[in-house]
Amino acid sequence: MEKFTVLEGIAAPIMRINIDTDVIIPSREMKRVSKEGLSDGMFSNWRYTEPGGREENPDFILNQEPYRQASILLSSDNFGCGSSREHAVWAMAEWGIRAIITPGFGNIFYGNCVRNGILPVILDNKIVEKLAKQVESDPDNNLIKVNLKNCSVTGPDGNKYSFKIAPADQEMLLEGLDGIAITMRQDHEIMAFQERDKLKRPWIYI
Amino acid sequence: MPQTIIEKIWDDHQITDLGDGTSLIYIDRIFLHERTGSVALKGLEASNRDVRDPEQAFCTMDHIVDTTPGRDDNTRMPGGTAFIQTTRKAALAAGINLFDLGDQRQGIAHVISPEQGIALPGVTLVCPDSHTGTLGGLGALAWGIGSTEAEHALATKTLVIKKPKTMRVTFNGELSTGVTAKDMILTLIGRHTAAGGIGYAIEFAGNAISKLSIEARLTLCNMTIEFGAWSGLVAPDEKTFEYVRGRPFAPAEDQWDQAVTYWQSLQTDPEASFDKEITIDCSEIVPQVSWGTSPMHEIGIDRHIPNPADEPNENIRTSMERALDYMGLEPGTPMDGVPIDAAFIGSCTNSRVSDLRAAAEILKGRKIADGVKAICVPGSGLVKKAAEEEGIDKIFTDAGFEWRESGCSMCFYAGGESFGLEERVISSTNRNFENRQGPRTRTHLASPTTVAASAIKGHITDVRNINISKTDQD
Ligand code: SF4
Numbered sequence: 197m198e199k200f201t202v203l204e205g206i207a208a209p210i211m212r213i214n215i216d217t218d219v220i221i222p223s224r225e226m227k228r229v230s231k232e233g234l235s236d237g238m239f240s241n242w243r244y245t246e247p248g249g250r251e252e253n254p255d256f257i258l259n260q261e262p263y264r265q266a267s268i269l270l271s272s273d274n275f276g277c278g279s280s281r282e283h284a285v286w287a288m289a290e291w292g293i294r295a296i297i298t299p300g301f302g303n304i305f306y307g308n309c310v311r312n313g314i315l316p317v318i319l320d321n322k323i324v325e326k327l328a329k330q331v332e333s334d335p336d337n338n339l340i341k342v343n344l345k346n347c348s349v350t351g352p353d354g355n356k357y358s359f360k361i362a363p364a365d366q367e368m369l370l371e372g373l374d375g376i377a378i379t380m381r382q383d384h385e386i387m388a389f390q391e392r393d394k395l396k397r398p399w400i401y402i
Numbered sequence: 403m404p405q406t407i408i409e410k411i412w413d414d415h416q417i418t419d420l421g422d423g424t425s426l427i428y429i430d431r432i433f434l435h436e437r438t439g440s441v442a443l444k445g446l447e448a449s450n451r452d453v454r455d456p457e458q459a460f461c462t463m464d465h466i467v468d469t470t471p472g473r474d475d476n477t478r479m480p481g482g483t484a485f486i487q488t489t490r491k492a493a494l495a496a497g498i499n500l501f502d503l504g505d506q507r508q509g510i511a512h513v514i515s516p517e518q519g520i521a522l523p524g525v526t527l528v529c530p531d532s533h534t535g536t537l538g539g540l541g542a543l544a545w546g547i548g549s550t551e552a553e554h555a556l557a558t559k560t561l562v563i564k565k566p567k568t569m570r571v572t573f574n575g576e577l578s579t580g581v582t583a584k585d586m587i588l589t590l591i592g593r594h595t596a597a598g599g600i601g602y603a604i605e606f607a608g609n610a611i612s613k614l615s616i617e618a619r620l621t622l623c624n625m626t627i628e629f630g631a632w633s634g635l636v637a638p639d640e641k642t643f644e645y646v647r648g649r650p651f652a653p654a655e656d657q658w659d660q661a662v663t664y665w666q667s668l669q670t671d672p673e674a675s676f677d678k679e680i681t682i683d684c685s686e687i688v689p690q691v692s693w694g695t696s697p698m699h700e701i702g703i704d705r706h707i708p709n710p711a712d713e714p715n716e717n718i719r720t721s722m723e724r725a726l727d728y729m730g731l732e733p734g735t736p737m738d739g740v741p742i743d744a745a746f747i748g749s750c751t752n753s754r755v756s757d758l759r760a761a762a763e764i765l766k767g768r769k770i771a772d773g774v775k776a777i778c779v780p781g782s783g784l785v786k787k788a789a790e791e792e793g794i795d796k797i798f799t800d801a802g803f804e805w806r807e808s809g810c811s812m813c814f815y816a817g818g819e820s821f822g823l824e825e826r827v828i829s830s831t832n833r834n835f836e837n838r839q840g841p842r843t844r845t846h847l848a849s850p851t852t853v854a855a856s857a858i859k860g861h862i863t864d865v866r867n868i869n870i871s872k873t874d875q876d
Contacts, residue, residue, distance in 0.1 A: 212724075213717045214596055214696050218835045224817030227481040229440045229488045231549075247841030248817070272717055274597040274630060278835060279814075280532040281438060282548035300600050303632045304532060308548035321717075362564050364424050375550070376451065379558045382418060382426060386560060389417045389428055396414075399653030399661050400430050400525065402457050 198313040199372035203294050204341040205267035208257050209328035215271055216278030217305060221287045223279075224248065234287035262336045270328045270340075271298045273321065276305025285312045295342045297349065299324055310365045311375060315344055317359045327351050344370055404671035407637050408568050408603045411543045411668065415526050423565045429555045430525040431458055433511050434498070436489035437465035438530035442552035443492035454559045456497035460520055461489065463503055464510045466816065469779050469806040475503065478818035496556075509782025509808040512536040512750040516620060517784055519649025523638035523665040528555055532627045533750050533832065538635030539620035540642055541668060543603070545633040566632045567601050567677040570670075572608035575684040580866040582760075583618035584752060584830070584849040586610070587625040588690040588700045590682060596698040599631030602678065605670060606636050610684045616645040617756040624751045625832050628697040638665045689865050691737050692834045692847040694725030699834070700847065701737055703864045709733035728836055729844050730824060738864050742846075743825040745776040745857035746839075747803075749813040752830035752850045753781030758789045761854040762797040764868055770802040771860025775821070777804045779811040803857070815840040828856045 225237025236250070243259060245251045252259045258266065269288075275298040276284060285308040288296075294314060299321040301309075309316040319327075330352045331338050338352035344366060349357045361369075368375060379386075394401050405413070415428040434442060439461055446453065453459055466482040467473060475486050486503070493500045501508045507518060512533055515521040523541035528534060530552040537544035547555065555561050573586060591598070604626055606619075614622065619636045626634030643662055646652045653661040692700040693707050699722070701708065710722035710733065726733065731740070747753070747761055758780060770776050778798050780786035786808055789795055795805045812819055813831045820840025821827050827845050830853050834845040846862060855865040 211717075213721050214698075216833075216835050218814075218833070218838055222837060223814055224480065226437075226816070229444060229485055231441060231445075241837050241841075247837065274600065277596065277630060278532060278627075278833065280530055280546040280548055282441070282530070282550060285548070300597060302630070303600070304546050304548055307551060311548065311550040362424050363422050364420055364562050375554050375562065376449075376557050379426065379554065379560055379562065382560075383558075385417050385426070386428075386558065390559075393428065397524075397661075397664060399522075399657045400458075402651060 197372045197374065200294065200313055200315050200344050200369040202341070202343045202345065203267060204339050205294070206262055206265050206335055207268035207270050207327070207331045207340045208263040208266035209270040209331055210257060211270065211272050211325065211328050213272040214274045214277055217276055217281050217284040218278055220276065220284035221281065226281065226283045231286045232290065234283050235290035238287040238291050267292055267294045268340050268342065269293055269296045270324055270331065271296065272324070273298065273300045275301050277302035280304045282308045285309055285314060289314055297324055297327065310368055313369065313372065315342060315369055317342060317349060319349060319357055319359055323357055404673035406568050406670045406674045406676060407605055407635065407668050408543065411524055411526070412565060414524070417560060420562065424562060425565060426560050427526060427563050429528055429559055429561055431460070431520055431527040432552065432555050433515055433520070433527065433529035433534070434459070434461040434552065435465055435511050435531060436463045436485045438549050439552065440485050440489040440492065442530060442549045442556065443496060444488065445549065445553045446556055447492060451557045453496045453498060453556045457499070459498040459556060460501070461493040461498055462501040462508060462511050462514060463489065465810045467503060467809050469809045469811040471807060473503070473807055480817045482818070506783040506787065509785065510750045510753065510810055512624065513753060513781030513785065516540055517649070517782055519646060519652030522646060522652065523642055524668045528552070528561065533624055535626045535631070535633045536620050536624040536750055538623035538626065538633060539616060540646065541635055541638030541665065543633060543635060546627065566603040569599065569602040569604045569678040569680065570676040571604055571606050572679070572681045573606065573610035573684055574608045574681065575610060577610060577684050577687065580689055580851065581687050582849040582851065583614055583621040585687050585690045586684065587622050588692070588697065588847065589687050590680070591625065591629050591697045592690065592700040594629070594680065596628060596696050597630045599626060599629035602631050604631050604634035606634060611636055612639065615756060616641055617754045620754065621751055625697065628832055637669050689849060689852050691852065691862055693729065693731060693737060694722065695728050695834055695836050696721065696725065697832070697834060697847060699725055703738050703852070705737055707731050707733055707735045707737060737862060740862045741826070742774060742828050742856055742861055744821045744827040745770070745774060745853050746812055746827055746829040746831065747850050747853050748777070748779030748781070748811055749831040750781065751832045753779060753785065755785050755788050757830065757850040758785070758794050759792070761850040762794045764851055764854040764858070764865065765801040765803070766797050768801055768858050770857040774857055774860055776802055776857045777806060777812065779806040780808050782808045812839055814838055815843070828853045828862055
């Protein structure tokens, strides 16, 4: 997994609440048993003129310059709610998104981001809206900087906002680590737990 | 210290406290399906890792398989056959329990998991599927995960999780005739928004919950994800024990008493406190229907479609305007009377025998309106069989419904079957998102009885005006 430390980039504001994973990648775009080749299907219902088609809808922000180069998304509350499909995150990562800033995320989506090198940042709605307005006025130059080492977001005006992230999530992203390998360091504890638990709840161990 | 049921289950599964509210949690049961489980199994294979305890992992075929009679591995979904066959191969190679096509036990993961005794009170159960919280109806702590987390759970039998905040939602009072668990959960989401539960694990409590049947509790918990919650459950009681006893993967008779004693301890202590409390008076609930493209866009059947202009919050107002445009509806239109093109009864929300039985009571001796396409998809092969033994299939088909093989079917669209452009569907499912049931298809969520009643009338209707004598409470 690609490490995440500091990122400065173009941010695309899609300021709608409850953007669900069916919108991020419709089910019909998940054509193969694979984590790859999904970016074409990202936001396809909004990005193309026809369902299932590939003719670009010029009104959709990610079809416009310079947002085609965006590495950061700004959005509203409950981003990534709905279906658990990790394909939504795989598609966004492949397309080039590295950080998403919103007032809140769907739980499963949040975890999927962390496991795929995308940093989910939670900031107050007012701050996200302010950032969105600043970006829109000159997206090429009004870049946003996200620093995972000190957990801060710097707006185009130089204002700095701090955010919170669980230490385990931060470590995984900073180091680009594989979660299974980290957990297997505790194999001994897992086995000891199972031995104790077998006495308490034997019916679990079928 | 007094504890909530959520904290008790959490403590009993905590292997290590990793600090800052995060723990390594033991996972008792893992369920997979061919849509997202296939990628997880393939990922494990690719990294040369084994499934740690394959006997405690389960897999079904529900999302992609066709539901037309006489189906096989071929599906209308583009690339679908590869998902089915890859999953089968990987599941067999890993040695996990597989409910394959042709097996009568096959069905929607969250329907067969209680049916087989896989979901039990007090277990942690995960599945790469957002509606896993359904199993909270039995008192399980169950939640949806992504495919990478599923790999982690399969390989280590654990997950690293941040402890959720706790919320108690208390439903008091009597449900009126014609009002179901579906209407209860829609009411909660309508009042407290689709983001109201973010970060919380919920205990549903109150005398109205105690009175719900187990299947109704499963319906209620099914939509906690639509409330934004991490998970939701109902504390196990005598009804739960009776439901679980004797099921194939439930505790054997010689372990039964020990299990029940343990389960009885899984009650919130009287002095325990929750981070948030919500109370709802059931006597205020009428049959609910959604009008927009989020489950929070819902109203009582006796109300009018709301006007975005009355909404002070700009974000919510814009989403309402967009929803009305997508749904082709005008503010102020009475909900009762909106004409429909199709009716769907199925999905992990409402496809169990009690759902089909309740809908059949409405349909009995009646015909659906001309021009309405109506489909019923039982949640599992065993639900289908049980319904057929009661003659329910006959009532459905006589009324003009199609009667299908089990699976997710048209609950979601993946390039296969759909209801069609701008067709209006009344549906017993859980998501009314844009394009969920097909490109530009318009979904109205409701209970199975409201769906059945509307199918007969040809428009969205108040089920209380059709004869009905039963509620979800017994
Ligand atoms: S029935 Fe619908 S909501 Fe339930 S698991 Fe299947 S696709 Fe998901």
